[in-house]
Amino acid sequence: MSTGQLNTTKTSALKPAPRVAKHIFVTGGVVSSLGKGLTCAALGMLLEQHGLKVAIQKMDPYINVDPGTMNPFQHGEVYVTADGAETDLDLGHYERFTHAEINRHSNYTTGQIYNSVISKERRGDYLGACIQVIPHITNEIKDAIRAARGDADVLITEIGGTIGDIESLPFIEAIRQFGIEEGRGNCLYIHLTLLTYLRAAKELKTKPTQQSVGKLREIGIIPDILVCRTEHPMTGEIRSKLSLFCNVEPEAVIEEMDVKHSIYEVPLMLRDQGLDVSALRKLGLKSRVETPDLSAWRNVVDCAVHPQQQVEIAVVGKYIDLHDAYKSIYEALAHGGLANRADVVIRKINSDRLDSSNLDKLLGGVGGVLVPGGFGERGVEGKIAAARWAADNGIPYFGICLGMQCATIHAARHLVGLEDAYSREFDENCAAPVIDLMQAQKKVTEKGGTMRLGTYTCRVEPDSIAGRAYGTDTVRERHRHRFEYNNAYRERLVEAGLRVTGIYEEADLVEIVELEGHPWFVGVQFHPEYQSKPIEPHPLFASFIDAACTHSGTPLGVDAEISSVGATSTGDVSA
Ligand code: GLN
Numbered sequence: 323m324s325t326g327q328l329n330t331t332k333t334s335a336l337k338p339a340p341r342v343a344k345h346i347f348v349t350g351g352v353v354s355s356l357g358k359g360l361t362c363a364a365l366g367m368l369l370e371q372h373g374l375k376v377a378i379q380k381m382d383p384y385i386n387v388d389p390g391t392m393n394p395f396q397h398g399e400v401y402v403t404a405d406g407a408e409t410d411l412d413l414g415h416y417e418r419f420t421h422a423e424i425n426r427h428s429n430y431t432t433g434q435i436y437n438s439v440i441s442k443e444r445r446g447d448y449l450g451a452c453i454q455v456i457p458h459i460t461n462e463i464k465d466a467i468r469a470a471r472g473d474a475d476v477l478i479t480e481i482g483g484t485i486g487d488i489e490s491l492p493f494i495e496a497i498r499q500f501g502i503e504e505g506r507g508n509c510l511y512i513h514l515t516l517l518t519y520l521r522a523a524k525e526l527k528t529k530p531t532q533q534s535v536g537k538l539r540e541i542g543i544i545p546d547i548l549v550c551r552t553e554h555p556m557t558g559e560i561r562s563k564l565s566l567f568c569n570v571e572p573e574a575v576i577e578e579m580d581v582k583h584s585i586y587e588v589p590l591m592l593r594d595q596g597l598d599v600s601a602l603r604k605l606g607l608k609s610r611v612e613t614p615d616l617s618a619w620r621n622v623v624d625c626a627v628h629p630q631q632q633v634e635i636a637v638v639g640k641y642i643d644l645h646d647a648y649k650s651i652y653e654a655l656a657h658g659g660l661a662n663r664a665d666v667v668i669r670k671i672n673s674d675r676l677d678s679s680n681l682d683k684l685l686g687g688v689g690g691v692l693v694p695g696g697f698g699e700r701g702v703e704g705k706i707a708a709a710r711w712a713a714d715n716g717i718p719y720f721g722i723c724l725g726m727q728c729a730t731i732h733a734a735r736h737l738v739g740l741e742d743a744y745s746r747e748f749d750e751n752c753a754a755p756v757i758d759l760m761q762a763q764k765k766v767t768e769k770g771g772t773m774r775l776g777t778y779t780c781r782v783e784p785d786s787i788a789g790r791a792y793g794t795d796t797v798r799e800r801h802r803h804r805f806e807y808n809n810a811y812r813e814r815l816v817e818a819g820l821r822v823t824g825i826y827e828e829a830d831l832v833e834i835v836e837l838e839g840h841p842w843f844v845g846v847q848f849h850p851e852y853q854s855k856p857i858e859p860h861p862l863f864a865s866f867i868d869a870a871c872t873h874s875g876t877p878l879g880v881d882a883e884i885s886s887v888g889a890t891s892t893g894d895v896s897a
Contacts, residue, residue: 351534373610388770398646406776726845
């Protein structure tokens with residue numbers, strides 16, 4: 323035996339026993355939009371409070387390979403991870419509720435799974451075998467699950483879609499096989515379902531849930547826990563019935579009522595229902611703490627439900643009709659509110675309908691204006707007009723990505739006097755392209771996954787609004803864009819009063835601009851909204867809401883209790 327071999331044996335003998343990863347699979351039944359993402363995020367947060375390291379991932383049954391090229395108007399916002407993957411917006415919930423590391427393995431679509439299998443087949447990896455859903459596609463899915471668990475104690479995998487859909491079948495089959503391969507005791511199946519309420523009979527009905535669980539059983543999965551979304555509390559009788567007909571222990575039938583005020587109440591409610599304790603017990607895991615400390619979350623809910631002031635923020639965008647299209651923006655604004663004990667009311671403004679004639683009417687009275695990211699020319703003049711209005715009237719303005727570019731165009735047109743200032747994105751032959759295509763983008767031919775994506779370091783000028791908000795001179799923020807501030811105009815723009823207060827030094831890219839002499843006018847090329855959490859509001863959002871409250875916050879009485887948080891809005895304001 324060689325020394326090398328001896329050494330190897332010795333080292334492995336000293337290694338601790340390999341850690342067994344535990345898996346939680348969450349499926350949905352009866353209807354879509356039950357809030358599976360939120361339930362997974364809330365469960366993840368509770369498990370973290372038990373001292374466990376959690377990872378979360380989502381399987382999306384649609385065929386698209388690049389979720390980033392999907393229309394936000396149909397599918398909601400594209401969520402960008404730190405490592406630059408463009409993913410489903412549910413991943414935003416995961417990051418807001420937990421500290422799980424969310425990366426490109428946290429989201430897989432059917433399209434990506436098939437794409438990978440087909441590439442392997444064409445490369446000859448399968449040695450000419452006939453390629454089939456079972457085992458090739460299901461093996462690929464299981465590999466994707468294993469790739470996401472990293473060094474986490476528990477991986478929660480959310481299966482998109484509803485049981486019974488054709489599209490999700492390979493995923494369901496794969497998670498069934500997973501239970502056999504990894505050991506049934508290491509896998510927990512949670513089924514999220516709807517209890518339908520019949521108003522006329524004043525009764526909760528369990529049949530749709532029974533049928534949905536039946537569908538799961540057809541494939542060989544017996545759920546361990548049933549989480550029941552319901553508008554009305556479950557009676558003991560309903561619980562027993564569900565337990566009997568769905569073959570689930572009575573204490574594993576969990577009630578998830580609609581929350582009264584805020585989605586941040588969900589984890590607390592699920593804790594009261596014992597979801598975390600059931601999950602730990604069934605996975606054979608022990609809590610690493612005596613009692614989970616939920617005080618920070620209770621404080622979040624308290625701040626959300628009992629704000630001391632109220633402020634209205636105009637969000638000017640073109641996908642305003644779909645709340646999910648700016649999901650992380652609205653959430654981050656609500657977090658900024660939490661930091662200031664303020665209820666943030668959103669006034670949604672369709673940028674298509676905004677022009678110089680109706681600015682006062684549509685924007686008047688708000689405490690701040692936010693222009694979020696966007697693509698394409700439609701509605702862009704409305705956004706530039708909004709930036710100008712906020713600049714001229716001393717109203718706090720927060721421009722994010724395209725919103726920063728619009729602020730720059732405004733400054734170039736109206737402060738520098740470059741009438742033709744515009745972005746190359748909207749006019750290829752533009753005479754004054756103050757926003758231009760990034761150098762690295764000039765060679766790009768495919769749209770999917772090719773923008774400047776993911777986290778980059780930004781040097782922040784300490785003596786600036788951003789510098790004071792961050793309290794540090796180096797930050798890391800996420801990007802998703804093809805165009806950039808054109809340095810050829812930098813000197814003139816700075817001279818005219820648009821300061822550059824944030825730089826990506828390596829490539830000398832302008833990342834933050836601020837208007838001199840204005841109480842709060844900040845444009846950022848990155849997307850700070852992706853990193854905001856209710857327990858850690860993003861500093862720029864906290865500072866923006868603070869400025870908006872100073873500008874026109876309304877104090878609320880001590881006993882004020884608001885009706886809903888995070889989604890409060892006055893709707894689309896049209897001309
Ligand atoms: N369309 C702009 C660009 O590609 C802005 C992108 C964004 O707002 N995310 O640069």
